[in-house]
Amino acid sequence: MQSPHETIASFLVGGQPRAPALHVVIILDHAYINGGQANVALASALGLKARGHEVTVFAAVGPVDQRLTEAGIDVVCLGQDDVNSQKNPLAFAVQVIWNAPARRALDKLLATLDPARSIVHVHGWAKALSPSIGRALKAHPALPIAYTMHEFFLVCPNGGFYDYPAETVCHRTPMSLACITRNCDSRNYPRKVLRLVRHAALDHLSGLPEACRHVITISDLQVEVAGPYFRPGTSFYRVDNPIDVPDLGPKTDPASGGFLFVGRLSPEKGAALFAQAADQAGIPATFVGDGPSGDELRTRYPGATFLGWKSPAEVRMLMREARALVFPSVWYEGQPLTVLESLAVGTPVIVSDVCAGRESVVDGETGLWFRTSDVGDLARCLTTLSDDALVARMSRAAYDRYWARPLTLDAHLDRLEEVYAQIAHLQAPALQASVMSDAPTRLAAGSRS
Structure with missing residues (x-):
């Protein structure tokens, strides 16, 4: 018994x-x-x-x-x-x-x-x-x-x-x-x-x-x-x-898109940090989402693209089409699923070194870490990922590493x-x-x- x-x-x-x-x-x-x-x-x-x-x-x-x-x-x-x-x-x-x-x-x-x-x-x-x-x-x-x-x-x-x-x-x-x-x-x-x-x-x-x-x-x-x-x-x-994300296979043209931010436009998420760094690097920035910082960012950075909130399927396709996801959060985040979703669709991630998103990104292999709140260091990362060959290598590595151990239900x-x-x-x-x-x-x- x-x-x-x-x-x-x-x-x-x-x-x-x-x-x-x-x-x-x-x-x-x-x-x-x-x-x-x-x-x-x-x-x-x-x-x-x-x-x-x-x-x-x-x-x-x-x-x-x-x-x-x-x-x-x-x-x-x-x-x-x-x-x-x-x-x-x-x-x-x-x-x-x-x-x-x-x-x-x-x-x-x-x-x-x-x-x-x-x-x-x-x-x-x-x-x-x-x-x-x-x-x-x-x-x-x-x-x-x-x-x-x-x-x-x-x-x-x-x-x-x-x-x-x-x-x-x-x-x-x-x-x-x-x-x-x-x-x-x-x-x-x-x-x-x-x-x-x-x-x-x-x-x-x-x-x-x-x-x-x-x-x-x-x-x-x-x-x-x-x-x-x-x-x-x-x-x-x-x-x-x-995370609920389909296996879309490796990207065929990983370096064709731009740099993408997905999430709430608020100070703790680092949206303004990304906008400033992209402006400093002379690189177009695209934002998906909205929030309390939205109006100020649209006014200060008219060259950036603001798409507002999108459906999960639309976000996934925008990630798939992006050169890299930028996750510039300046606070502790437990396990940012946006970072994992990006890697799963074969898109490298530039991530702040203060948040847990860094644990999912192999610095220099599937994306880049930058010093949190450091505009210059983030601008450096954006410039580094302007290299098409580097982005292609990181894209394949991101896809392969995620699907080796996918976070399925x-x-x-x-x-x-x-x-x-x-x-x-x-x-x-x-x-x-x-x-x-x-x-x-x-x-x-x-x-x-």
Whole structure:
């Protein structure tokens, strides 16, 4: 007879579940795709369901993605607000600091789970669910819990280790006096104060950091930046995000296009840096996307091309036609999928050396690194990739290296199941303790019967 700690591990063999399958509870703020975090969480939910696992999605904000219900996935959606839908700022402030209804609803759900065949996977809480969900998680210590670090909210009040007014990476210790007194928020200091209060609740009331001791990362940079601020005993597991990109084959004319930026036109994304460097190098720049810096950039750089937002298929073809993608982000980014998509279609990438995108680019082989925020160094890279022969070599290398180990959904799910099994094994003492603590109750019930 299997002991409880062996049960979950036995479900997963060669990436395929044995019956009975796992019950995976996926926790995130939104029940629909509103960005990369939700995209990964819901893609994994659908993929795990297709592999035979039982899946429940727990979210605060609707509407519910229709694909979830069509796949037979149970969804608990609280129908709450986020920052974009709230009509009462004071009520929403209370919600993001301590969402009591979310805690109660999650506790009710978790109480129905069998710890021997379940795992809870937290993807996000900072936009609507709040740190209160930690109380519910801590109330069920036998349940294995995984936490994917899509951003840094579990350790940093503003979630990015980035000083928005200064437009630079922040190296202050979270919740230190220097952190508390610095207005690093993208909007204003009162909003920073709200985040500080929430973080105090996170650290001292919620128990969420203690519950999330098994942290899934999507880049080495995340561990380097945030690792020192996690609780002692935290375990880290690397699980790359999946990307949905077709294999179009090597490019036939890789040096025919220009230099392309894809993303939000905002200071932290480095859009202005690219525009300035391209102007300095005398090279035309093309932008796909829009944002708060859009009007200023269009005014200052009339020679650049601004295409606005495009569909994913259109973006993919623009990347395919480009000479190189320029990813000049000046802040930490977990795993920029735009960089990987570019490499997958055979387009080299010029990337800032401060963001995790550098981990996907082999400097001098599949693209170039430049010193972050250094206009001159970025201009040098643009000039270097004006060499058609060099671009052709990098294009082929980018394509070959990506497709040697493509980040497919199946690869993501295989690794996710491996990590679930490892976490379950490490959770064995708590599960065994739970079983033993329940024994007197079961014996007493048996004697009464």
